[in-house]
Amino acid sequence: MSDTLLVMKFGGTNMQDARAIRHSASLAGRSITLGVRVVVVVSAMAGVTNSLLTLADAAEGGDIAAANDEIAALRTRHFGAAQELGAAPDSSAVREIREMHETLRQAVYGVYLLRELTPRSRDLIVAFGERLSAPLMALALEGQGLRAHHLTGGEAGILTDQHFGNAKPLPTTYERVKDRLSGLLAAGVTPVVSGFMGETERGAITTLGRGGTDFSATIIGKALGANEVWAWKDVDGVMSADPRVVKDARNIEILSYGEVMELAYFGAKVLHPLAVTPLQDSGIPLRVKSAADPDFPGTLVQAEAHDEAGQPVKAVTAIRGVSIINISGAGVLGIPEVIASVFDAIARENITLLMVSQSSSMSNVSLAVQSGDAERTLSALRAGVSRELKVDQQSGVAVLAIVGSGMRGQKGVSARMFTALAAHDVNILMISQGSSELNVSVAIEGSQVDDATRAVHAAFSLGQSVEAAD
Ligand SMILES: Nc1ncnc2c1ncn2[C@@H]1O[C@H](COP(=O)(O)OP(=O)(O)O)[C@@H](O)[C@H]1O
Ligand SMILES: N[C@@H](CC(=O)OP(=O)(O)O)C(=O)O
Known part of the structure; x- marks a missing residue:
């Protein structure tokens, strides 16, 4: 079992507050205590990405007061969660969160002064959601007696092109990720990577498109030759329709990479449209799993399709x-x-x-x-x-x-x-x-x-x- 490696992705809902983060950390911890090496990839706390986009627009529109109010609300939320997760006021996690908020405030002030929000500055601002949630996950893992170290997407080796807002990984990413994360894993430390973000060769922060943390997880999965990538969600798995719209939607047990890409492309918010692309060559399976019901098998996404007789549509x-x-x-x-x-x-x-x-x-x-x-x-x-x-x-x-x-x-x-x-x-x-x-x-x-x-x-x-x- 000890040579098993899993990449686990936790989305916004699974990171929404200290309680959810602690539960997510326990899901990773279940495998780690069995001797499985795990890389954890996290999204921003639920709603934070949208708040950051809104406050950036407010700053560009000249309403710095509204932007600052929104930043203050985010700060309260991140500090509150850190405190609930056991961080002392003078701890390095709290210091780091404070410094990140200060940098965020400065970046937003720059947008306000220039009245200009370029895709590049939007990415810098919006990636703070994921940068701020990674130390919280590390705290929660440490709270369970595990060793953890958090990294930005760039620090973890994710190098992208310059399509700010919709960046793609460069081919060199995979070697870099392996170099950056292998040492930590070998030392028994769980890397916690900020999803959704990477950086250009010159170090500018980029984002991978909405829902991009799934994509970060599969990029890392490919780089490390993981046994599987698990995307923990607030739904049972990939379902026959959005369960918010169709009450009797049911979980789909097996989907092919191709089917998942079509589903995601045509609006199923459950996975990023490019999430499975890094897995296609190696055939690494992706599992979509329910954080509320961790023993439920969820959806297995693999190379081959699995069709039921007489059912052409999934x-x-x-x-x-x-x-x-x-x-x-x-x-x-x-x-x-x-x-x-x-x-x-x-x-x-x-x-x-x-x-x-x-x-x-x-x-x-x-x-x-x-x-x-x-x-x-x-x-x-x-x-x-x-x-x-x-x-x-x-x-x-x-x-x-x-x-x-x-x-x-x-x-x-x-x-x-x-x-x-x-x-x-x-x-x-x-x-x-x-x-x-x-x-x-x-x-x-x-x-x-x-x-x-x-x-x-x-x-x-x-x-x-x-x-x-x-
Ligand atoms: N076919 C589908 N199967 C499952 N969930 C779907 C589907 N279509 C849309 N959704 C929506 O996707 C949401 C889960 O995706 P998302 O919120 O991005 O997850 P997370 O942020 O946890 O990664 C669900 O709340 C659900 O309403
Ligand atoms: N926080 C980003 C990236 C992401 O993947 O989020 P989630 O896992 O909550 O869908 C977004 O909202 O787009």
Whole structure:
């Protein structure tokens, strides 16, 4: 057992207060006391990332008082948790938390003075959530008599490109992580790494995109050749739909890497869309586990899919807050250079396209993007496409997707989805199916997304009651 190595990720809910942190530390401790070497990767306390984003915006907008109030509330929360976890007022953990808050205050003041919040300064500010929670986890582990040492993502060796807000690890990351963490593990010390963040070669702090702590954990898992990566969550595992929307959603026992990527891409907030990518070459399994019910097996994510006979679909997911950008220009869009310049303009802005569809008459192309990217997409198209094109947008849209490897080569799957939507009076704005045949997605009115999710979930009999009746 002693040569087993696990990477354990604890999300915001599992870090939300001293009690949750202590419970999370006990979950890691269960394995450590069995002789398993564990690397712990932590997210910010629940809500802290959003508070940091809000206070950074307030500072940019000139409201330094609001930003400072928010910082003060965060400080109270971090100091309170440290104290509850047994840190003395003059301890190094408390000193460190105080210093980090001071640096955060200065960074935010800089944004206020400049009235400018660049992606780079936003990353510096937002990563304080994870930097501040790592010492709290180390305290909790030490409280259980374990030796722990906390590190920022950069200190742990995570080196990224310069796509602030959505950075990707550089290939050299893996060797560096191994170098930085192996010594600690060999010495019987549990490394506690701040998730979600890395740094550039010049030492600027970057973040890996929302939900990025899952990605940090799998990067570290690959670097160390871990036996498994465990993502502890506030849900049973990856479920057939968001349990907040579909009450009878059920846990999925086994998913392939490909299925999980599709699910995450199409809005299942439970895992970061790129989280499984570092594991694909090595086949390291990822387990999504319930912190409330640690003996429940949760979801095993592995290379091979596992299909139940007669069940082509495993889950229904949705992306909210989507806009459709319609581009039209009779006779112009059929010209290859014009269509190339449309996609070039979008690629230059690093905008993620959720769906693309082109009418067969070549007179219209529709692109679905996150509403937050809509204005940028419109400006990129206006600036980057020379020919006369008409561009307009429709906001308040959602993308609904069904995912499952069992739909490959199966007839009638889309028809079942469309029939369920039609029966609930849901109008379809766009349709797309990937050539991998792992998903079918449709764009619909955002206001109908919850009803549509429930209707499609029921149409494929994905709920718990059905399983119970079997
Ligand atoms: N298909 C799904 N399966 C499980 N959870 C889902 C799914 N879709 C959305 N969710 C939501 O994801 C949340 C868990 O993810 P997240 O909050 O990011 O976890 P953590 O912060 O603990 O890492 C759940 O509270 C749940 O509402
Ligand atoms: N704190 C970051 C990163 C993260 O992964 O968080 P969580 O594990 O709570 O989803 C975020 O909110 O995006």
